Amino acid sequence: MGASAEHLARRVAGHHPELPESTSGTLRFDLREGARTEHWYLTIDHQDVRVDRSAEEAELVVRADREVFDRLAEGRLHPAAALLRNDLTVKGNLRLLLTLRRLFPGPPGARHPRETACGLAGPR
Template sequence: MGATVDQYLQQLDAGRRPELPETTTGTVRLDVRSGGCTDHWYLTIADQHVGVSRSADDADLVIRADRAIFDRMARGELHPGGSLLRNELTVQGDMRLLMPLRRIFSGPTGARHPRELGRAALVGRTHTPARDERS
Protein backbone atom coordinates (compact mmCIF):
# COMPACT_ATOMS: atom_id res chain seq x y z
CA MET A 1 0.00 0.00 0.00
CA GLY A 2 1.31 3.47 -0.85
CA ALA A 3 2.61 5.76 1.84
CA THR A 4 0.37 8.65 0.69
CA VAL A 5 -3.18 8.93 -0.56
CA ASP A 6 -1.84 10.13 -3.93
CA GLN A 7 0.37 7.06 -4.36
CA TYR A 8 -2.43 4.75 -3.23
CA LEU A 9 -5.03 6.18 -5.61
CA GLN A 10 -2.61 6.28 -8.55
CA GLN A 11 -1.88 2.57 -8.16
CA LEU A 12 -5.48 1.56 -7.38
CA ASP A 13 -6.32 -1.32 -9.69
CA ALA A 14 -9.28 -0.59 -11.97
CA GLY A 15 -10.18 -4.30 -12.01
CA ARG A 16 -13.17 -5.92 -10.35
CA ARG A 17 -13.37 -5.48 -6.57
CA PRO A 18 -15.50 -8.36 -5.22
CA GLU A 19 -15.46 -6.86 -1.72
CA LEU A 20 -17.75 -4.07 -2.97
CA PRO A 21 -21.47 -4.83 -3.02
CA GLU A 22 -22.77 -5.28 -6.56
CA THR A 23 -25.46 -2.69 -5.95
CA THR A 24 -23.04 0.09 -4.96
CA THR A 25 -22.97 2.82 -7.59
CA GLY A 26 -22.06 6.46 -7.31
CA THR A 27 -19.33 9.05 -7.42
CA VAL A 28 -17.09 10.22 -4.58
CA ARG A 29 -14.86 13.28 -4.61
CA LEU A 30 -12.00 13.42 -2.13
CA ASP A 31 -10.91 16.96 -1.30
CA VAL A 32 -7.40 16.60 0.11
CA ARG A 33 -6.30 19.79 1.91
CA SER A 34 -2.63 20.58 2.35
CA GLY A 35 -0.76 23.84 2.84
CA GLY A 36 -3.62 26.10 1.78
CA CYS A 37 -4.29 24.09 -1.43
CA THR A 38 -6.85 21.40 -2.18
CA ASP A 39 -6.24 18.41 -4.46
CA HIS A 40 -9.30 16.67 -5.86
CA TRP A 41 -9.65 12.95 -6.55
CA TYR A 42 -12.78 11.64 -8.25
CA LEU A 43 -13.88 8.02 -7.76
CA THR A 44 -16.55 6.42 -9.92
CA ILE A 45 -18.00 3.25 -8.38
CA ALA A 46 -20.13 0.87 -10.48
CA ASP A 47 -20.41 -2.88 -11.08
CA GLN A 48 -17.73 -3.63 -8.46
CA HIS A 49 -15.22 -1.44 -10.29
CA VAL A 50 -13.63 1.81 -9.14
CA GLY A 51 -12.45 4.41 -11.63
CA VAL A 52 -10.03 7.08 -10.40
CA SER A 53 -9.39 10.47 -11.95
CA ARG A 54 -8.40 13.99 -10.95
CA SER A 55 -11.45 16.24 -11.09
CA ALA A 56 -13.29 18.84 -9.05
CA ASP A 57 -16.65 17.90 -10.62
CA ASP A 58 -19.73 17.53 -8.46
CA ALA A 59 -20.09 14.07 -6.90
CA ASP A 60 -22.73 12.10 -5.01
CA LEU A 61 -20.51 12.26 -1.91
CA VAL A 62 -17.80 14.83 -1.18
CA ILE A 63 -15.30 14.05 1.58
CA ARG A 64 -12.97 16.77 2.86
CA ALA A 65 -10.00 16.29 5.17
CA ASP A 66 -6.37 17.20 5.68
CA ARG A 67 -3.81 15.23 3.73
CA ALA A 68 -2.55 13.54 6.92
CA ILE A 69 -6.00 12.00 7.50
CA PHE A 70 -6.27 10.66 3.95
CA ASP A 71 -2.70 9.36 4.13
CA ARG A 72 -3.57 7.42 7.29
CA MET A 73 -6.67 6.02 5.58
CA ALA A 74 -4.52 4.94 2.62
CA ARG A 75 -2.17 3.10 5.01
CA GLY A 76 -5.12 1.40 6.71
CA GLU A 77 -4.59 3.22 10.00
CA LEU A 78 -7.95 5.03 10.04
CA HIS A 79 -11.52 3.94 9.36
CA PRO A 80 -13.62 6.53 7.44
CA GLY A 81 -16.59 6.14 9.80
CA GLY A 82 -14.49 6.62 12.91
CA SER A 83 -12.78 9.63 11.35
CA LEU A 84 -16.18 11.16 10.68
CA LEU A 85 -17.23 10.68 14.31
CA ARG A 86 -14.01 12.31 15.52
CA ASN A 87 -14.57 15.29 13.17
CA GLU A 88 -11.35 14.50 11.30
CA LEU A 89 -13.22 14.64 8.02
CA THR A 90 -16.43 16.19 6.75
CA VAL A 91 -18.89 14.76 4.27
CA GLN A 92 -21.61 16.19 2.11
CA GLY A 93 -24.03 14.14 0.05
CA ASP A 94 -25.02 10.48 -0.10
CA MET A 95 -23.72 8.98 3.15
CA ARG A 96 -24.41 5.45 1.87
CA LEU A 97 -21.18 5.73 -0.13
CA LEU A 98 -19.03 6.30 2.98
CA MET A 99 -18.96 2.67 4.12
CA PRO A 100 -17.98 1.21 0.73
CA LEU A 101 -15.08 3.67 0.86
CA ARG A 102 -13.74 1.56 3.73
CA ARG A 103 -13.49 -1.35 1.32
CA ILE A 104 -11.65 0.77 -1.23
CA PHE A 105 -9.19 1.93 1.44
CA SER A 106 -8.58 -1.53 2.83
CA GLY A 107 -6.94 -2.17 6.16
CA PRO A 108 -3.25 -2.55 6.93
CA THR A 109 -1.18 -5.10 5.06
CA GLY A 110 -1.72 -8.53 6.58
CA ALA A 111 -4.99 -7.56 8.27
CA ARG A 112 -7.69 -10.23 8.28
CA HIS A 113 -11.44 -9.97 8.52
CA PRO A 114 -12.80 -10.93 11.98
CA ARG A 115 -14.87 -13.72 10.43
CA GLU A 116 -11.72 -15.30 9.00
CA LEU A 117 -10.12 -15.22 12.45
CA GLY A 118 -13.23 -16.79 13.99
CA ARG A 119 -13.30 -19.56 11.39
CA ALA A 120 -9.61 -20.28 11.98
CA ALA A 121 -10.25 -20.52 15.73
CA LEU A 122 -13.12 -22.95 15.18
CA VAL A 123 -11.01 -25.20 12.99
CA GLY A 124 -8.44 -25.46 15.79
CA ARG A 125 -11.01 -26.58 18.38
CA THR A 126 -11.70 -30.19 19.08
CA HIS A 127 -15.31 -31.32 19.15
CA THR A 128 -16.75 -31.49 22.66
CA PRO A 129 -20.10 -33.19 23.04
CA ALA A 130 -23.09 -31.11 24.08
CA ARG A 131 -24.66 -31.72 27.48
CA ASP A 132 -27.40 -33.89 26.02
CA GLU A 133 -24.81 -36.07 24.23
CA ARG A 134 -22.71 -36.72 27.41
CA SER A 135 -25.18 -39.07 29.10
Protein backbone atom coordinates in the same frame (compact mmCIF):
# COMPACT_ATOMS: atom_id res chain seq x y z
CA MET B 1 3.07 11.06 -3.66
CA GLY B 2 1.39 10.50 -0.27
CA ALA B 3 -0.16 7.21 0.81
CA SER B 4 -3.68 8.36 -0.06
CA ALA B 5 -2.81 9.57 -3.55
CA GLU B 6 -0.79 6.40 -4.25
CA HIS B 7 -3.62 4.22 -2.96
CA LEU B 8 -6.23 5.99 -5.09
CA ALA B 9 -4.12 5.99 -8.24
CA ARG B 10 -2.74 2.45 -8.05
CA ARG B 11 -5.00 0.30 -5.89
CA VAL B 12 -8.54 1.69 -5.95
CA ALA B 13 -9.02 1.87 -9.71
CA GLY B 14 -10.24 -1.39 -11.19
CA HIS B 15 -12.54 -4.28 -10.36
CA HIS B 16 -13.52 -4.86 -6.70
CA PRO B 17 -15.43 -8.11 -6.17
CA GLU B 18 -15.73 -7.27 -2.45
CA LEU B 19 -18.17 -4.44 -3.33
CA PRO B 20 -21.86 -5.33 -3.53
CA GLU B 21 -22.86 -5.55 -7.19
CA SER B 22 -25.53 -2.87 -6.64
CA THR B 23 -22.99 -0.26 -5.49
CA SER B 24 -22.77 2.73 -7.79
CA GLY B 25 -22.15 6.43 -7.39
CA THR B 26 -19.57 9.21 -7.54
CA LEU B 27 -17.22 10.44 -4.83
CA ARG B 28 -14.85 13.36 -4.82
CA PHE B 29 -11.99 13.64 -2.37
CA ASP B 30 -10.66 17.13 -1.62
CA LEU B 31 -7.24 16.67 -0.02
CA ARG B 32 -5.88 19.81 1.63
CA GLU B 33 -2.21 20.40 2.19
CA GLY B 34 -1.52 23.91 3.37
CA ALA B 35 -3.14 26.36 0.92
CA ARG B 36 -3.32 23.72 -1.85
CA THR B 37 -6.25 21.34 -2.49
CA GLU B 38 -5.93 18.22 -4.64
CA HIS B 39 -9.12 16.68 -6.10
CA TRP B 40 -9.66 12.97 -6.79
CA TYR B 41 -12.88 11.73 -8.41
CA LEU B 42 -14.12 8.14 -8.13
CA THR B 43 -16.86 6.67 -10.28
CA ILE B 44 -18.23 3.40 -8.91
CA ASP B 45 -20.26 1.34 -11.36
CA HIS B 46 -21.28 -1.91 -9.71
CA GLN B 47 -17.92 -3.48 -8.82
CA ASP B 48 -15.74 -1.34 -11.07
CA VAL B 49 -14.05 1.84 -9.87
CA ARG B 50 -12.58 4.52 -12.12
CA VAL B 51 -10.27 7.14 -10.59
CA ASP B 52 -9.65 10.56 -12.16
CA ARG B 53 -8.20 13.90 -11.12
CA SER B 54 -11.23 16.19 -11.26
CA ALA B 55 -13.12 18.79 -9.22
CA GLU B 56 -16.51 17.85 -10.78
CA GLU B 57 -19.60 17.69 -8.61
CA ALA B 58 -20.14 14.27 -7.04
CA GLU B 59 -22.83 12.48 -5.04
CA LEU B 60 -20.48 12.52 -2.03
CA VAL B 61 -17.72 15.06 -1.40
CA VAL B 62 -15.20 14.21 1.33
CA ARG B 63 -12.81 16.94 2.54
CA ALA B 64 -9.85 16.52 4.87
CA ASP B 65 -6.18 17.24 5.33
CA ARG B 66 -3.83 14.99 3.37
CA GLU B 67 -2.52 13.49 6.63
CA VAL B 68 -6.04 12.23 7.47
CA PHE B 69 -6.41 10.69 4.01
CA ASP B 70 -3.00 9.04 4.34
CA ARG B 71 -4.15 7.40 7.61
CA LEU B 72 -7.38 6.26 5.90
CA ALA B 73 -5.45 4.85 2.94
CA GLU B 74 -3.07 2.97 5.25
CA GLY B 75 -5.96 1.46 7.22
CA ARG B 76 -5.00 3.27 10.43
CA LEU B 77 -8.22 5.33 10.55
CA HIS B 78 -11.82 4.23 10.00
CA PRO B 79 -13.86 6.68 7.84
CA ALA B 80 -16.76 6.77 10.33
CA ALA B 81 -14.40 7.46 13.25
CA ALA B 82 -12.75 10.28 11.29
CA LEU B 83 -16.17 11.76 10.57
CA LEU B 84 -17.24 11.58 14.22
CA ARG B 85 -13.99 13.29 15.32
CA ASN B 86 -14.42 16.01 12.68
CA ASP B 87 -11.17 14.92 11.02
CA LEU B 88 -13.08 14.99 7.74
CA THR B 89 -16.27 16.57 6.46
CA VAL B 90 -18.73 15.08 4.05
CA LYS B 91 -21.51 16.44 1.90
CA GLY B 92 -23.97 14.24 0.07
CA ASN B 93 -24.79 10.54 0.05
CA LEU B 94 -23.34 9.11 3.27
CA ARG B 95 -24.02 5.55 2.11
CA LEU B 96 -21.06 5.97 -0.22
CA LEU B 97 -18.83 6.83 2.75
CA LEU B 98 -19.20 3.24 3.97
CA THR B 99 -17.93 2.03 0.60
CA LEU B 100 -14.52 3.44 1.53
CA ARG B 101 -14.05 0.68 4.12
CA ARG B 102 -14.08 -1.83 1.28
CA LEU B 103 -11.74 0.20 -0.94
CA PHE B 104 -9.17 1.05 1.75
CA PRO B 105 -7.26 -1.68 3.59
CA GLY B 106 -8.02 -2.75 7.13
CA PRO B 107 -5.76 -1.87 10.05
CA PRO B 108 -2.18 -3.18 9.85
CA GLY B 109 -2.08 -6.79 10.99
CA ALA B 110 -5.86 -7.19 10.75
CA ARG B 111 -7.33 -10.50 9.64
CA HIS B 112 -10.66 -11.28 8.06
CA PRO B 113 -13.15 -12.60 10.70
CA ARG B 114 -13.54 -15.89 8.78
CA GLU B 115 -9.78 -16.46 8.88
CA THR B 116 -9.78 -15.85 12.63
CA ALA B 117 -12.75 -18.16 13.22
CA CYS B 118 -11.19 -20.93 11.11
CA GLY B 119 -7.96 -20.59 13.07
CA LEU B 120 -9.82 -20.95 16.38
CA ALA B 121 -11.75 -24.01 15.16
CA GLY B 122 -8.55 -25.80 14.20
CA PRO B 123 -8.01 -28.20 11.32
CA ARG B 124 -10.83 -30.47 10.22
